[in-house]
Amino acid sequence: xxPVPGQRPDWFDDDLFGFVSHFVEVQGHTVHxxxxxxxxxxxxxxxxxxxxxxYRDLIAGLRGSFRCIALDYPGMGLSTARKGYRFGPEEHRExxxxxxxxxxxxxxxxxxxxxxxxxxxxxxxxxxxRYRALVLGNTWWWPLDDLTTAAFSWVMGGPLGKxxxxxxxxxxxxxxxxxxxxxxxxxxxxxxxxxxxxNPASREPTxxxxxxxxxxxxxxxxxxxxxxxxxxxxxxxxxxxxxxDPAFAKLRGAVERRLPHSTTRLLEGANxxxxxxxxxxxxxxxxxWWGSDGPGxxxxx
Numbered sequence: 236x237x238p239v240p241g242q243r244p245d246w247f248d249d250d251l252f253g254f255v256s257h258f259v260e261v262q263g264h265t266v267h268x269x270x271x272x273x274x275x276x277x278x279x280x281x282x283x284x285x286x287x288x289x290y291r292d293l294i295a296g297l298r299g300s301f302r303c304i305a306l307d308y309p310g311m312g313l314s315t316a317r318k319g320y321r322f323g324p325e326e327h328r329e330x331x332x333x334x335x336x337x338x339x340x341x342x343x344x345x346x347x348x349x350x351x352x353x354x355x356x357x358x359x360x361x362x363x364x365r366y367r368a369l370v371l372g373n374t375w376w377w378p379l380d381d382l383t384t385a386a387f388s389w390v391m392g393g394p395l396g397k398x399x400x401x402x403x404x405x406x407x408x409x410x411x412x413x414x415x416x417x418x419x420x421x422x423x424x425x426x427x428x429x430x431x432x433x434n435p436a437s438r439e440p441t442x443x444x445x446x447x448x449x450x451x452x453x454x455x456x457x458x459x460x461x462x463x464x465x466x467x468x469x470x471x472x473x474x475x476x477x478x479x480d481p482a483f484a485k486l487r488g489a490v491e492r493r494l495p496h497s498t499t500r501l502l503e504g505a506n507x508x509x510x511x512x513x514x515x516x517x518x519x520x521x522x523x524w525w526g527s528d529g530p531g532x533x534x535x536x
Contacts, residue, residue: 238431240265240315246430247313248423252291256313261333264320267313268306268334272298275367275529276340277521279305280331282349282374284406284441285508286312288427289348292514297521306334308354310440312431322440323447324350325454328357335365344368344530348510349483350444352376353455360461368530369467370521371490372475372502372509373483377459378452385449392446400442401435414507416479462493471530472497475517477505498524 238244241258254269269287271294279290287305294303308327309316320326331354335343343366347355352374359366391399399405407428412420420428432438462468472494476487478501491497500520505513524530 238267238313238315243313244430246426248427251423251427252288254291254294258313259334259337261330261337263317264309264330265315266306266309266330266334268304269294271303272301274301275525276343277301277303277346277370278335278340278343278355279303279346279510280348280351280355281305281307281311282351283444284311284411284432284438285349285428286314286431288312289508289510290346293346293510293517293521296514296518300522300525304338304340306331308440310437316440322443323454324353324357324444324451327354328361331355331358332361336362341365342367344370346370347374348372349374349507353451353458356462356467357454357458359467360458360465363465363467366467366470368470369472369494369497370475371472371494372517373477373480373486373507375483375486375490376455376462377489377493378455379448380452388445388448388450392442392448392450396445397442400438404429404432404438404441406441407432411508414480415512416506417504417512420511459493468494469496470494473521473524473530474499475502475509475520476500477502477507477509477513479504480507480509483507500524 243256254271257268257270259266281289286307290305297303307314309320309330310322345355353376356376411428474490474497476499478484502509502513502516510517
């Protein structure tokens with residue numbers, strides 16, 4: 236069952252995701268988010284085909300020290316999209332930026348994974364004074380032009396990919412379980428990953444993303460430029476990098492070069508969905524990096 240605006244659907248498992256759901260109208264969409272704890276704001280942004288459920292263990296481990304906010308993009312998770320929405324990173328960026336403004340969030344530290352990088356970094360350029368620091372893991376925000384990436388985008392974003400997404404829900408059914416190395420995704424967890432995408436029409440948001448890796452080249456180039464021009468690249472940053480990610484492990488050096496005030500903590504053996512694969516190591520990494528004096532105040536790693 237596709238989510239009804241402002242409601243939790245029948246497939247939702249309160250035992251696995253025991254946080255209060257909040258809903259807010261943003262640009263004609265009903266955006267679902269969780270908001271747990273008090274303290275400095277951590278705004279957690281997911282990728283494809285995930286939703287705020289990805290961050291459940293990080294929220295549980297960090298809400299004693301931070302205000303942890305995790306939202307779902309329109310058409311993903313429990314968020315519903317207005318008619319005509321195209322589900323691209325450009326549109327998601329505007330929703331996230333408006334969400335931050337509506338909640339009047341300040342001193343924000345972004346926690347970014349996968350497509351959360353292009354979306355979150357783009358949103359932050361809209362009002363950079365609201366953002367304090369960055370936590371990034373297995374993500375990017377500039378154009379990727381290598382042949383392997385282009386081939387993946389062409390195949391998975393094209394007609395074959397559309398069939399695989401719409402008929403087989405391939406990103407949920409195959410990519411999620413295969414992109415964990417340290418733990419096995421349970422049947423109950425798979426039901427939560429599967430829940431937002433019960434039929435071909437509901438899976439369109441997961442098909443758009445692969446195509447946009449190459450089609451969003453101009454957006455990514457503009458985002459990379461604006462990150463530099465606004466000084467977001469000078470913020471304190473923590474890189475939580477999963478070493479077994481076949482797609483993103485190789486991008487760590489490029490991220491480190493683009494963020495001169497970054498600290499890297501390797502998540503040894505973890506795969507792409509590291510917030511779900513190695514949450515304890517990620518929580519420890521964030522707490523130690525933050526320390527008692529704010530971002531970067533903890534011991535070096």
